[in-house]
Amino acid sequence: MPSTGRAGPGSAGTDGEAEVRRRVAELERWFGDPADPANPLGTAAFLAADAREEPLAAAELLLERLGLTAEFVPRELGGRLTELDALARVVRVVFRRDAALGLGYGFTDFQAAVVIWAAGSPAQRQAAARLLHGGGRIVAAYPELASGSNFLANELTARPAEGAAVARLSGRKESFTNVSRADRLVLFARTGEGRHSHSVLLVDRAALPADRVADLPRRRTRGVRGCLVAGIEFADCPVPADALVGEPGGGLELTLRLFPVIRSVGPSVALGCADTALRTAVACVVDRGVVGRPSEPDGPQTLSHARSTLAGAFVDLLMCDCLALVATRAVHLAPADSGLYAAAVKYLLPQLLTDTSYELSTLLGAEFHDRDGAYGAFAKSVRDLPMIGLGAAGSAACRATVVPQLPRLARESWLRDAEPPAELFRLEAGGLPPLDFGRLSPAATGDPLAASLPGSAAATAADPGGHLAELSGLLAAELAGLREGCAALDRDGRSALLDPRGRALADRYALVLTGAACLGVWRHQQGPGAGFLADPGWLTVALTRLLRRLGTPxxxxxVDQEEPLLAEVLARFGGHRSYDLYDTPLAGGTSTDGEGRDSR
Incomplete structure (x- = not known):
C-alpha cells in the first residue's frame, strides 16, 4: 500500500511543497494512464460508468484504500488538512479524472465536515474524524438552487421535544449527494425566527427510527451523472440531545461564516475538469494535424483559429487558477476579507470556463458529440462543469454576496488599503497561518487583492516594449472607474441588489480581481531560476482577454504573441503535464515524480 494510505490519529504527514507533490504524484500513479483502454481507472471506464449513470466502483475503492478522506481531516485530528490551496491541488487530481467521483467521493464529505470542525464539540470532532479515517461518509443538507440559493428557504423544521431528544425533526430535503450512503447527516433545521432561526444537527443515520425517516427517489442530473443525488424526508423524527452542533439558533451565522471555505475550494478543484476538456481538445487537433505534434515544432500550423483558441483556453485556465489560488490562500492570510474573493471566484469561474469550453468545442466538430472513444471526455467535461457551480453557494447567491459590499469598498478600501503580503500569491505549499474559523466573515473589512494592483502594475514598467505596462495601466484605470461607479450605489448597500447597475458592476469587479491576481502571481514569480510563469507572455494575453471582456479597447x-503559448500547450500535452499554474506531471508520461513546475 502506498504511503498516502489512510492516515490514522497521530500519523499526519509533514507540511510543505514536497509533501503535497508527493501526494499528488501518488494519486496519479495509482490512477494510471487515462488513455490506456485496458486501465480499469482510465477514461474509457469513467465514460462507461457515466453512461450507466453510476459511480465507478473501482475508483471509489481505490480512494478508500488510499484514504483520500484524510485530506479533509485537520492535522490535529490525525488528518492531512492544513492549507486549503494544498487540499485543492490534491483533490484536483480526482476531478481531472471524473467530476462525479470528485464530488461523490470527497468534496461532499469536506463540505459537511467543515461544519463540525468549525462548531462541533470535541466529542463530535473526534467522532467525525474517526468516521472519515475509517472510510465513512458525511453529507450536509445545504440550501438548494431550487430555493434560489436562499438559506432561509430550508425545508427542515425542528421543534422542541421532551425526554432524551433535543428536537423532533420534520420536513424534506429534495436533493443532495450521497444521502442514501451517508453515515452521518449535517442538517440545518428551522428552530425559530429572525437571525437565530436555524440550528445545526449532526445525526447518525443508522440510529434514527426507521418509521420516521424515508429516502426520496434519486434525481437524475445532466452532468456528473455518476453522483447519487437523492432526498430524504423526516416525519416527527426524534433527534438526540447530543446532535446539536454549536449554539441553538446559530446555523445561519455559521453557514455564512463557512462560505469562504466552501466557495474557494470548490472552483479550484473544478479546474481539474477544465484541464481534461482542454487536453482532449488538444488531442483532437493534434491527431488531425491541425497543429504540429509536440515532437514536430516545425510541423503544420495551418489554422490560426485553432492556434488562437488553444492558446486562449490555456491562458483562461491560468487566469482562473490565479484567482482560485488567491481565494484559498486568503482564507488563511486575510480571513476577514476572504469571503469576498471566495464569492467572486465561485460565480466567475463557471462563467469563464463555460465560455472556454464553448470556444474549444468549435475545434472538435462532429467529435464534440462523442460519448465514448478518444474524445468522449470532452462532452462529459462540458456537461459536468456547470454542475459544480450549483448548490448552497451557487452563482446567484455569490453575486448577491458581492454587490452590497461594493459601495463601502469603493468609499473606504480601494486605492487606500495597504498591499497584501507576497504569500497571498505564492504557489508553494507550507508556511500559511492555521485555518481560523472564528475569524471568517461573509462581509469583508477591506480588499487586499485590489490593493495589490497599483504595486503590481508598477512592476510591469520594466517589461521591454511597454505593452504589458499599458495593459496593467488600463486595468488599474478600470478599478478607478469602478470606485466611482460603485460609490454611486446606495450608500449602505442594502438596496444595491435591486439596482440594475449592481450586477454589472459586480461582474466588472470580479474581472478586475482576476487581473490583479494574475499580476500578483506573475510579479512574485520573478527571480533567479524563474520559469514559464515569470515570462510576461501569458500575462499579456491574460490581461488582454480580461480587458476585452470589460469592453476596454x-x-x-x-506579432505572434500567442505562438509561445501554443508551444507551451503542445509541450505540456506531449509531456503529460497539467494545464494549471503547477505544471504537474501526470500519469501517462515518462514520470510522475512530482517535480513539476520548479524542475523545468
Missing amino acids: TPKPP
Missing part, C-alpha cells in the same frame, strides 16, 4: 498585440 486594448493596444494592438505584438
Whole structure:
C-alpha cells in the first residue's frame, strides 16, 4: 500500500511543497494512464460508468484504500488538512479524472465536515474524524438552487421535544449527494425566527427510527451523472440531545461564516475538469494535424483559429487558477476579507470556463458529440462543469454576496488599503497561518487583492516594449472607474441588489480581481531560476482577454504573441503535464515524480 494510505490519529504527514507533490504524484500513479483502454481507472471506464449513470466502483475503492478522506481531516485530528490551496491541488487530481467521483467521493464529505470542525464539540470532532479515517461518509443538507440559493428557504423544521431528544425533526430535503450512503447527516433545521432561526444537527443515520425517516427517489442530473443525488424526508423524527452542533439558533451565522471555505475550494478543484476538456481538445487537433505534434515544432500550423483558441483556453485556465489560488490562500492570510474573493471566484469561474469550453468545442466538430472513444471526455467535461457551480453557494447567491459590499469598498478600501503580503500569491505549499474559523466573515473589512494592483502594475514598467505596462495601466484605470461607479450605489448597500447597475458592476469587479491576481502571481514569480510563469507572455494575453471582456479597447498585440503559448500547450500535452499554474506531471508520461513546475 502506498504511503498516502489512510492516515490514522497521530500519523499526519509533514507540511510543505514536497509533501503535497508527493501526494499528488501518488494519486496519479495509482490512477494510471487515462488513455490506456485496458486501465480499469482510465477514461474509457469513467465514460462507461457515466453512461450507466453510476459511480465507478473501482475508483471509489481505490480512494478508500488510499484514504483520500484524510485530506479533509485537520492535522490535529490525525488528518492531512492544513492549507486549503494544498487540499485543492490534491483533490484536483480526482476531478481531472471524473467530476462525479470528485464530488461523490470527497468534496461532499469536506463540505459537511467543515461544519463540525468549525462548531462541533470535541466529542463530535473526534467522532467525525474517526468516521472519515475509517472510510465513512458525511453529507450536509445545504440550501438548494431550487430555493434560489436562499438559506432561509430550508425545508427542515425542528421543534422542541421532551425526554432524551433535543428536537423532533420534520420536513424534506429534495436533493443532495450521497444521502442514501451517508453515515452521518449535517442538517440545518428551522428552530425559530429572525437571525437565530436555524440550528445545526449532526445525526447518525443508522440510529434514527426507521418509521420516521424515508429516502426520496434519486434525481437524475445532466452532468456528473455518476453522483447519487437523492432526498430524504423526516416525519416527527426524534433527534438526540447530543446532535446539536454549536449554539441553538446559530446555523445561519455559521453557514455564512463557512462560505469562504466552501466557495474557494470548490472552483479550484473544478479546474481539474477544465484541464481534461482542454487536453482532449488538444488531442483532437493534434491527431488531425491541425497543429504540429509536440515532437514536430516545425510541423503544420495551418489554422490560426485553432492556434488562437488553444492558446486562449490555456491562458483562461491560468487566469482562473490565479484567482482560485488567491481565494484559498486568503482564507488563511486575510480571513476577514476572504469571503469576498471566495464569492467572486465561485460565480466567475463557471462563467469563464463555460465560455472556454464553448470556444474549444468549435475545434472538435462532429467529435464534440462523442460519448465514448478518444474524445468522449470532452462532452462529459462540458456537461459536468456547470454542475459544480450549483448548490448552497451557487452563482446567484455569490453575486448577491458581492454587490452590497461594493459601495463601502469603493468609499473606504480601494486605492487606500495597504498591499497584501507576497504569500497571498505564492504557489508553494507550507508556511500559511492555521485555518481560523472564528475569524471568517461573509462581509469583508477591506480588499487586499485590489490593493495589490497599483504595486503590481508598477512592476510591469520594466517589461521591454511597454505593452504589458499599458495593459496593467488600463486595468488599474478600470478599478478607478469602478470606485466611482460603485460609490454611486446606495450608500449602505442594502438596496444595491435591486439596482440594475449592481450586477454589472459586480461582474466588472470580479474581472478586475482576476487581473490583479494574475499580476500578483506573475510579479512574485520573478527571480533567479524563474520559469514559464515569470515570462510576461501569458500575462499579456491574460490581461488582454480580461480587458476585452470589460469592453476596454486594448493596444494592438505584438506579432505572434500567442505562438509561445501554443508551444507551451503542445509541450505540456506531449509531456503529460497539467494545464494549471503547477505544471504537474501526470500519469501517462515518462514520470510522475512530482517535480513539476520548479524542475523545468
